[in-house]
Amino acid sequence: MPDVDMTVTAGDGLPLAGTLTLPTGDGPHPAVLLLHGSGRLDRDANAGRVRMELGPPLAAALAERGIATLRYDRRGVGETPGDWLRTGFTDNRDDAAAALRALAERPGIASDAVGVIGHSEGAVHAMSLGAREKAAAVVLLAGFARPGEEALRRQAAMTSRTMPLGPLRPVLCALANRALARIRASERDVVRVAGAPVNARWMREMLAHDPRADLAGIRVPVLAITGDKDVQVDPADLDVVRALVRGDVEVHRTPDLTHLLRRDPGPASIRSYRRLLRRPVDADVPAQVADWLADRLTGPSREARAAG
Structure with a gap:
């Protein structure tokens, strides 16, 4: 399982440094692009x-x-x-599209069998690639399927319920709403909130984004997995995915799976995150994703797609 360095040139010329993990044996190999969640994340989703x-x-x-x-x-x-604080939500989407095209053009990669996996924000960009680019299959891990502002407000409400805020809850909610209003009113890329710089451009673009149009435009196979202990994305959004995608769609509401793709038999709470991150990703998730993609990017499925 060799890892090789691979640099993708973004639309504005910026070099995106990455890792291409290749299977053993001769190519051309089917491939996937992996997109991570929100934040200052490296290639392995670490911050x-x-x-x-x-x-x-x-x-x-x-x-x-x-x-x-x-x-x-x-x-x-x-x-x-580059400057992460000045990078927009649409920049992340455009970078993902450039990476998907570069992967399909890479020697040793089967250009007709390149899919995309996205987690959280990455899943929303994966929806876009499935609808607008030549992705052969789409995997959505904990991706929201409602307008960005609605998704953010639900996430804030759900996570705050799991925190011991007591009488501070209404005060903190008012401060958060005030900060959000300031971000929305600004045209700057970066805004200071409580003295800390915030990526305001990313926030405005994410709030305005509605992934449902992309879901309705996907014609390739889709696998969507969200845990029933996810407090950041509503597991009920899986029903929206199933209703909007036209074609082969498979959804799973996985028992005890959290937004971090670790299982937790206890109450769903963001307070468990530090403990959960000391454990690896639940082994069933990579296995399920790999099995599903192998069925659609290799063998008879790939041959049928090429013939069609």
Whole structure:
């Protein structure tokens, strides 16, 4: 399972530094692009000491099934230059589209068998690639399927319920609403909130985004997985995915799975995140994704798509 460096040139010329994990054996190999959630994340979905470590287990499971995986550092993170604080939600989407095209054009990769996996924000961009680019299959891990502002407000309400805020809850909600109003009223890329710089451009673009149009435009196979202990994305959004995607769609509401793709038998709470991140990603998730993609990117499914 060799890892090789791969740099993707974004639309504005910025080099996105990444890792291409290849299966053993001769190509051309089917492949997937892996897109991570929100924040200052590197190619493995890590942000400093907060380590999601999603890239390695997914890449390993896919390589075992003969599928290559590309993942890259976001703008201003790791080995990719740029300014993360000034990067928009649409920049992330455009970078993902450039990476998908570069992966399909890579020697040794089967250009007709390149899919995309997205987690959280990455899942929303994966919906876009499934509708607007030549992705052969789409995997959505904990992706929201409602307007961005609605998704954010639900997330804030659900996470605050799991915190011991007591009488501070209405005060903090008022402060959050005031900060959100300031961000929306601004035209600047970066706004200071309580003295800290905030990526205001990303926030405005995410709030305005509605993924339902992209879901309705997808014609390739879709696998959507959300845990029933997810407090950041409503598991009921799986019903929207199933209703809007026209074609082969499979959804799973996984028992005890959290937004971090770790299982927790206890009450759903963001307070468990520090404990959960000390454990690896639930092994069933990479295995399920790899099995599903192997059925659609290799063998008879790929041959049928090429013939059609």
